[in-house]
Amino acid sequence: MIVEIGSTMIMAGVAGYSYLKTKGPATNDGEKIQRIFANSGWTVQEDGKMKTVRMRRKRKIEGGTEYVLQLPLGMSSKEIIDKQNVLEDGLNRRSKYIEFDPRDLLQVKWDKTALKQIRKIVTDKKIARKEIEIDFDGMLRIRVYNQPLAKQIDWKGDLLRNGWKVPIGFNRKEMIYHDFDKLYSLIVAGTPGYGKSQYLNMLITTLIIMQPQNVSFSLIDLKEGAEFNKFKDLKQVKRYATEPEEAKNVLEAVQEDMKKVYQDFISKGYSNVKEAGIKKRHFIIIDEGADIAGDQSCIDLLTEIGRKGRAAGFYPVYATQYPTSRSVPIDMKRNIPTRLTFVLDSGTASSNVLDQAGAEDLPMIPGRAIYKNVRCQTVQTPYMSDEQIKVCVKPHITIKGKDDQREQHLDKTESSRKRPLEFEKV
Template sequence: MLFEILTTSLMGGIALKAFSKHRGLSSNDSGKIQRIMSLSGLNVRDGKDTLTTQLVKKKQFEWGWEYKYRIPLGRSFADYEAKLKVFEDGLNNRRKNITFNDLRQLDFNKDLLLQLQELWKAKLTEQKEIELSYDGLLIVRVYDKPLEKEIKWNESLLWPDTWSVPIGFTRNAEVIFHDFDKSKHLIIAGATGYGKSAILKLITTTLIDQQPNNTELSLIDLKGGSAFHRYRSCKQVKYYSRNPDSAVDVLKKVQIDMQKSFEKVVDKGFEDVKEAGIRKRHFIIIDEAADLAENRTAMDIITDIARRGRSAGYYLIFCTQYPTAQVVPSQTKRNIIARLCYAVDTDTASRVVLDESGADKLPDIPGRGIYKSNIKRYIVQSPFITNEVIQQRIKPHIVTKGERVEETTIIEKRTDTVTFEEV
């Protein structure tokens, strides 16, 4: 057995070397990266000397390679970030790595050259993706395979009895969750058609499914009700609006409820509802907040929810396809550390949401976004849940609601009494 393995490896190595030389295949990405840096002007001239980007460490993972570089004086991370597309194109210039794992799949009882040719063609269809970050060293991650363009939702993404919702998959297949009991609020932004409404429906469905008896919702859908209409008869929905005028009324009611909850929690000496042992959480989900940007009353209430809602158990999900400083005011941003941004058209829009560029450079793929919480940053592909699945998951929670006092606002028959549980 050992002899066969060694013989196979030797034959494969010899065949690979000859085939690579004939086809011009590259096996050294670190050298190619430094060559790209030199040709794209990232080295620095210091008198007669040239300061280069120095490779400090490299490490192989299942998903690819990670390289760490010391950047020269006179260069910033932004200089390298601006060349991201140059790195990707350079590493995908039809020169592909064939690894030992690839060779192990070959059948040496068959035509070896033909198999290598087929392997080479398959490699040409793969596209490596590059991710840059900086922690004192420039970190270049080279992923052998791109992140999948579409990932279907499945039940394994549910975490019953928690407030964690799936945000997306990373390139190494890690699932990123947002835990509302740890990071109370969330900003979501992105251009039309890139996944903002889809993730809102996923989050809403997950909250109802995981915590049906403890979730309370105020749904403000200022795109005509297209995203949230299917939820309006769920027992978890307390307030619902689909136009700016009634949205202000909903926000006023929410603020009154929140104040009552806040006083109860604080008066009993607790920091927040979690410490107080209160299980219910109220989520205010606003789709297209730009329509409220010029309404001072609405924006003041939104800022108040972002500031005090965490203690009262009132959590804000603030969404817009027009991320500007007016739509996402600094007072609101300061109280919301978690942000999810899909593709946007400008560097400025990306910085409004994430405080950094990057979302403007995302590929043209719905569901591809950047999730940032505290100092952690992930490029993710959000799972997609179909409307048919949504209907199936929320059907057990649909009830006949109380009378409607307005076309766009649902008020329940029950009073606005807030019930608290003590530990």
């Protein structure tokens, strides 16, 4: 079989498939999607014939429509997913035709202003920017949303859940959670200014509110401590580093701790902390991780923590603004499979984190991100203000001393940690 990806409009034009509506105006999104495939030359040749996608079904989903398409043999879903922006731009092209849903008329109050109201509905439809999500599960699923996702979702106490579930972001329908006891770790990436540190701050604060007695942290903040300074005197913060050399010491100490916990439950015949009924979890949170990526021993330590930490309850969260193959090495990716990516400056950077393009096409909105667990979802991460963080962490500030005093102090105050926090005040 000869398979050849066509790349020109002419090829698609020559193809002239009966199931591709290529003449006359494309008046709805389903037709537009098929037209975009034809015009972009997304076709393959099989046994001398040109083939392209077939629209199989469409269904209403929350806030939009999902189109399910079948790909011909030999067409790569990844290539289409990587060119998501072509589909999005095509669907947003201004045209004199708009899709009118008869249900829109239900909102119209039939008085003398009716015409004005209808005009407004039409204008709103013309200027609304549609957003799309694509994934492939044997069929290509293109979800077209009529309205963009909210630009800000404020953090509130009712986002809190039990166990080790922390909010990731709102996906139009609901808040999605990342359960650290199931998924263990997270890589965070994004161009500066779009929400990485804010997300890490929210994550740390949420964990402290939920599990004040059981959570502890090693915080590595390589931006001169600018981000995690506010947490450094909390009793839950066991180690804190702002320099790459300190970072290495911290990672080595974490590895030692991890081994002890490991040996403890293994010797009692358990295979992990959950089985052993151990409630404590330790989070290793690294902001601006690219600064330690040059030191292979740090990356090796982190990769090892990513691999062994899951059984021992040691969970790494690694954030970087430069997701290159050096700052996010393949071994680390293998051991830290879940990702949260804010907008990135190129498809290559996106591929380094998500293994597919897409993060470069996110709108330039702080907090807008792609969360990849099994599949990718676009979310708006919850925004927690500095003031909220301050109020939440204040009851946990215990020392104003040097770093070396911190560990001794923490050991002595083990029993005093068992003080529940009232987060209703937030």
